[in-house]
Amino acid sequence: MKLIYLINIQGGIFVNKDIIQKEKPHKSSNIKKVIGIVSGKGGVGKSLTTSMLAVTMNRLGYSTAILDADVTGPSIPKVFGITEKAMGTDLGIIPTKSETGIGMMSVNLLLKRDTDPVLWRGPIVTGTVKQFWTEVMWGDIDFMFIDMPPGTGEVALTVFQSIPVDGIIVVTSPQELVSMIVAKAVNMAEMMNIPILGLIENMSYFQCDDCGKKHHIFGESHIDDIANAHKLEVLGKLPIMPNIAKLCDNGRIEDFNGTWLEDTAKLLEKMLVK
Numbered sequence: 001m002k003l004i005y006l007i008n009i010q011g012g013i014f015v016n017k018d019i020i021q022k023e024k025p026h027k028s029s030n031i032k033k034v035i036g037i038v039s040g041k042g043g044v045g046k047s048l049t050t051s052m053l054a055v056t057m058n059r060l061g062y063s064t065a066i067l068d069a070d071v072t073g074p075s076i077p078k079v080f081g082i083t084e085k086a087m088g089t090d091l092g093i094i095p096t097k098s099e100t101g102i103g104m105m106s107v108n109l110l111l112k113r114d115t116d117p118v119l120w121r122g123p124i125v126t127g128t129v130k131q132f133w134t135e136v137m138w139g140d141i142d143f144m145f146i147d148m149p150p151g152t153g154e155v156a157l158t159v160f161q162s163i164p165v166d167g168i169i170v171v172t173s174p175q176e177l178v179s180m181i182v183a184k185a186v187n188m189a190e191m192m193n194i195p196i197l198g199l200i201e202n203m204s205y206f207q208c209d210d211c212g213k214k215h216h217i218f219g220e221s222h223i224d225d226i227a228n229a230h231k232l233e234v235l236g237k238l239p240i241m242p243n244i245a246k247l248c249d250n251g252r253i254e255d256f257n258g259t260w261l262e263d264t265a266k267l268l269e270k271m272l273v274k
Contacts, residue, residue: 023130023162026092029138031065033271035145036159036168036194040181042150044173045202045238047075050147051253052238053169054102056261057268062142065095067132068106069159070149071125072118077108081251085109092137100254103141105132126158133163142272152188160192166271167195169235169264172226173203174218179226186230197235197267199227204237214239235264 025031037053039046047070054064068076077083080098086109087094095103107128108114120128138144146163149155159165168189172182182199189196201223205214217240227234238260247253 031141033166036165038148039150039171040185046171049171050145065103065141065144067146069129071107074106074108076106079248079253105136122154167197174221198233200236202238206240236260
């Protein structure tokens, strides 16, 4: 697929959207809504948010799946406790299922050992992401969540160009520096005509078990200011909870309890009705 890039006087890179070609999923796949989970920088809890959203929608009775597009830093199988490998057939790749039936595909499901580094150049990485969309037999899926790598690099561009993404959710953290990073992710989505569903702030606060007071460990939140600046909605604020980290470490994220993503779930349900 040939792409034409134009550089404006501010140095931003634009893609000629008239020649972007969306790839079709595997013929056995029927995927209703595709939601990209993005972040402007690493370490803000994007994979955690992706996992919790998939679990939340699955609990509401929807068939959900996760496409782990963070090829060089995959973590989705770990938080779900998946150790079995994905199976390949003459017809396509069979995704692995979690205990509650969430389908997933990640490069770590193909490697001999999950600690093996992925030392691939850009074209191979982006080609792998496309294969996860076109060659995996996902079946009937209500919501597919794409766990994107941080930033606005090649993989993000490939996903936005190749996969019919219905909307993205931007994950952020409270630090003031993040406002600039979030703006980059938001601006990229706008340039690619991808709807931005809203923002989710992770590590927003720590709530004391004894007194119930909320402590802002990483400083006061700036997410409302960021949302107002970009005319976006704040979909949720996730607290710092040691038990959630423990569940991830033990591969038991499907056991989490909490209502922080209720507003996001309602928004996603409305998208499915439309």
